[in-house]
Each structure stands twice: as C-alpha cells, then as structure tokens.
Amino acid sequence: MTTGRGADQTLAAGGPARHIPVLRDAALAALAVAPGKIYLDGTFGAGGYTRAILATPDTRVLAIDRDPNAIRDGQALVQEMQGRLTLVETRFGELAQAAAAHGFTPLDGAVFDIGVSSMQLDEAERGFSFRTDGPLDMRMEQSGRSAADLVNEADEETLADILYHYGEERLSRKIARAIVHDRVAKPFTSTKPLADLIGRLVPHKPQDIHPATRTFQALRIAVNDELGELVRGLAAAEQCLKPGGRLVVVTFHSLEDRIVKQFFAARSGRGAAKSRPLPGEPAVAPPTFRCDNALFGKQPIIADEQETARNPRARSAKLRVGERTDAPALGIDAGLNALAGLPQRTVRRR
Missing domain, CATH: 3.40.50.150 (Vaccinia Virus protein VP39)
Structure with missing residues (x-):
C-alpha cells in the first residue's frame, strides 16, 4: 500500500x-x-x-x-x-x-x-491499470504471486469470491466462469484482454466507470493481501x-x-458492555x-x-x-x- x-x-x-x-x-x-x-x-x-x-x-x-x-x-x-x-x-x-x-x-x-x-497506475509494466496494455502483474513488492498467476490458476469459486467480496462485483460468478473458460485456450498474461473480456460481459453506459474497474481492484487487493x-x-x-x-x-x-x-x-x-462481567x-x-x-x-x-x-x-x-x-x-x-x-x-x- x-x-x-x-x-x-x-x-x-x-x-x-x-x-x-x-x-x-x-x-x-x-x-x-x-x-x-x-x-x-x-x-x-x-x-x-x-x-x-x-x-x-x-x-x-x-x-x-x-x-x-x-x-x-x-x-x-x-x-x-x-x-x-x-x-x-x-x-x-x-x-x-x-x-x-x-x-x-x-x-x-x-x-x-x-x-x-x-505512480503505480501510470507505469504500464506494473499491470495495475487497464488504460494501456501491460503485464497482468499488480505486485506492489514486485515479487511473489502475480495477478496473472491468480487469474490463470485459481478455481472458479475462488475467483468469484475474490471478485464479489474484494471488488463488490455483482456479476462475479459470470466473470469467473468466463475467465476459467477462456484461459484454457489462451492464458491471461496482460491487462487488456482481461479488461476486454469483462467489458463484453458487464452491461454499462458510456458515463459509467469502466466495467473492469471492480475486478481489477479485487485482484489487486487479493494479490497484495491489502x-x-x-x-x-x-x-x-x-x-x-x-x-x-x-x-x-x-x-x-x-x-x-x-x-x-x-x-x-x-x-x-x-x-x-458497561456492566460488571458475570462470574x-x-x-x-x-x-x-x-x-x-x-x-x-x-x-x-x-x-x-x-x-x-x-x-x-x-x-x-x-x-x-x-x-x-x-x-x-x-x-x-x-x-x-x-x-x-x-x-x-x-x-x-x-
């Protein structure tokens, strides 16, 4: 942090x-x-x-x-x-x-x-942002398990829980299911493909926050145990x-x-309790x-x-x-x- x-x-x-x-x-x-x-x-x-x-x-x-x-x-x-x-x-x-x-x-x-x-957001190579494509990393200490490791290895239920509880993403199960399906053909290694996938799944209006915002927040929190x-x-x-x-x-x-x-x-x-504890x-x-x-x-x-x-x-x-x-x-x-x-x-x- x-x-x-x-x-x-x-x-x-x-x-x-x-x-x-x-x-x-x-x-x-x-x-x-x-x-x-x-x-x-x-x-x-x-x-x-x-x-x-x-x-x-x-x-x-x-x-x-x-x-x-x-x-x-x-x-x-x-x-x-x-x-x-x-x-x-x-x-x-x-x-x-x-x-x-x-x-x-x-x-x-x-x-x-x-x-x-x-500073972290502005460095595409750190993988915190989907504004520009970069490695799906998100590690604050630049060591240990990355976001790519989590996205490509966690089971569907674990991913859904992370997205729901850490990102407050209502469509967490739908997104997790799609990630698990698509990673079989091609693992997620950079930020843009993951953001694009979520953009196709989550209904949104032009004035809304980017639909991938909550998922990226959740992954970052999980990767760094924030x-x-x-x-x-x-x-x-x-x-x-x-x-x-x-x-x-x-x-x-x-x-x-x-x-x-x-x-x-x-x-x-x-x-x-303000009262005296019972024996x-x-x-x-x-x-x-x-x-x-x-x-x-x-x-x-x-x-x-x-x-x-x-x-x-x-x-x-x-x-x-x-x-x-x-x-x-x-x-x-x-x-x-x-x-x-x-x-x-x-x-x-x-």
Whole structure:
C-alpha cells in the first residue's frame, strides 16, 4: 500500500492522475504535528505526507513502503532531510519491528494512506491499470504471486469470491466462469484482454466507470493481501504509539473504511458492555484509543468542495483518527482477523 493512492473509483484502476496528497491538511491537523515529535508515514509513495510533516521544524519521520520503486525514488528526499527522514522497505504489518530497529518508538503519531498510487497506475509494466496494455502483474513488492498467476490458476469459486467480496462485483460468478473458460485456450498474461473480456460481459453506459474497474481492484487487493496488511498495520500502530499519540487513516473504498471504522469502534469501547462481567466471563479490556466527537468532531472527515474540485481523487476519501490511551495494546485477535478475510458466500450470484 503506497501513498497517494487513493483514488476516486473512476481512476482507481484505469485512469491517469497526478500524485496529490489527499486530505493532507486534515491529516496534519488530526496528527497534531508539533516541533520535535516523531512520526510514522506508513505509505510513503511519492512522499507527500512525509514532506508535509517535515515542514514542521525538528520533526523526524520513519517512512515505510513495500514498493521498492518508492524506496529508490525517495532517496533524494532522505539526503535532503539530513537525518530527519528514515526510509525503510517493509509492509504495514512489520512497522513495529522497523520502528524499534530504527529508534522510532514510542511514536507521537502515525498516518496511513491506503490503496494504490498514481505512480503505480501510470507505469504500464506494473499491470495495475487497464488504460494501456501491460503485464497482468499488480505486485506492489514486485515479487511473489502475480495477478496473472491468480487469474490463470485459481478455481472458479475462488475467483468469484475474490471478485464479489474484494471488488463488490455483482456479476462475479459470470466473470469467473468466463475467465476459467477462456484461459484454457489462451492464458491471461496482460491487462487488456482481461479488461476486454469483462467489458463484453458487464452491461454499462458510456458515463459509467469502466466495467473492469471492480475486478481489477479485487485482484489487486487479493494479490497484495491489502486488507490483511491493513489489519496488521493498525494493530502494529497501536503497539508503537505513546499515550496521546494519534493514528490517522485515509481510505478510499468501503472495504478499507469498514475495517478502520470497526477497529476504532472496538478499540475505543463503543458497543462494549458497561456492566460488571458475570462470574466466569472475561473482563472487558480498557479502551486503547479515544475517538469521541468531543476530541475530533464528527467522523469520518471528508474533503471539502475546494479540494475535490482541485483533486478528483479526494471525492471518495474518508479520514478517521484515534488518540492512544495508556491501556496496553491488545494485538490481533480473531475479530480483527475476520475483518480482512473473505466472508462466506451469502447470496447466489449470477
């Protein structure tokens, strides 16, 4: 998951967009950036949030990204900041180890900007976009199993589940059936043939998003285990933040936002039983985050009209924030893991 990402659905898989940090000012305000503090940018990308944080004197930033291209391209900024920026190639779920190894614990704040970056979309050879034909890849780390491997090897039921749950594609079974049928004669190795196949199957109007957008989103999420990494990253940030430290997360589609919303709800004690546990029942853990309206105002925070006019990607962005309490971190439990998994099929898809 790299920064800048984010994006309105019309651009999420198929359209070009210049890198513009979404909700930058709102994120900085939510972080309460102050001189001399240390922060984590969990999705470095082109360095938009990192630069904004480092504009405050004497701040230091640990920035991480799983994409080696982002790490390579960020070295000039590392040199420019003269020791105030540490840039590490790693995943969300491993941020606690990175923070400890580089002396960035406890943190005063952490910011995540979830999704795919405009830089990745603009590089046809990465295979994230169907705007131009390229290898069916989608691997953020440029290693491991690719989208082509998934499309050509997964069975029909698995493909249908991925498209339905990660892409919210109503015609997931129909698309999966067609993929499995057509790949026998010729495996899918590039983006255009797959996008063309979906375009023939999914009814759409010229003003609609490209019919392949939801499928490409689903494949990208599955290939990179994006929801699993988000869950692990939230738990790792909980572990690394000091009392009073802020966790800010910007999401761009409902699957991500649902995970963040439910994480903060669970960690802030909303919905938890207020009465004393009965004998034999486990005690309710004290809240690890404060997310109340009195502290932050109504959530989620969304872009105003000026920002959406300036940056169309901001239209679907939602920012949520929590402030760490002094309660011990809870780690990853079954409830958190369930947020990132594929739910059981509950409807019969066409």
